[in-house]
Amino acid sequence: RKEVEQDPGPFNVPEGATVAFNCTYSNSASQSFFWYRQDCRKEPKLLMSVYSSGNEDGRFTAQLNRASQYISLLIRDSKLSDSATYLCVCKAAGNKLTFGGGTRVLVKP
């Protein structure tokens, strides 16, 4: 079983719609969680950290469920520019992040 698992997608989303997807992690000692966004042939860029109480950044909302060991990302009012691969990242002890395989989102007109 992978440490961090994501549905690879693609999630085909009409422009203006809402899309949500999850990421499950197996290491209960994971302390910090992040969502990164990666465009085709570009580097991953930090989208947002995920806090225990959940947090929102504009159209993006992240949630953490420690009991069930998953985090989620919700995108409201999807834009064409939201098309990308979204990487879930978890940190346990030490200077090491574990990346999920990524969820591909395609927003279509």
Next chain:
Amino acid sequence: DTEVTQTPKHLVMGMTNKKSLKCEQHMGHRAMYWYKQKAKKPPELMFVYSYEKLSINESVPSRFSPECPNSSLLNLHLHALQPEDSALYLCASSQKDLGTGNTIYFGEGSWLTVV
């Protein structure tokens, strides 16, 4: 724009060549990383330097040799690579160690092709 700068952006090298990838950051970060990413896969950690000392080596073959000359610079020396080593090589940095809330910031990467 990323504050982690990598050069070169593209590199083609033969299997007998010796080349180096370079990375520089001026954010005062004290941890620096090399990742390798193949197509449609997530980044894979190769090395971590913390305070200019190698702290993590993920069992990377010796044909990859990292070097951290100072807190701002990180190199990856390449020698006798194989075609399967062709990938995107990403440098990243973070504030000291990855405490709660700290995360890493990537450079734009170096696209390496081994022929």
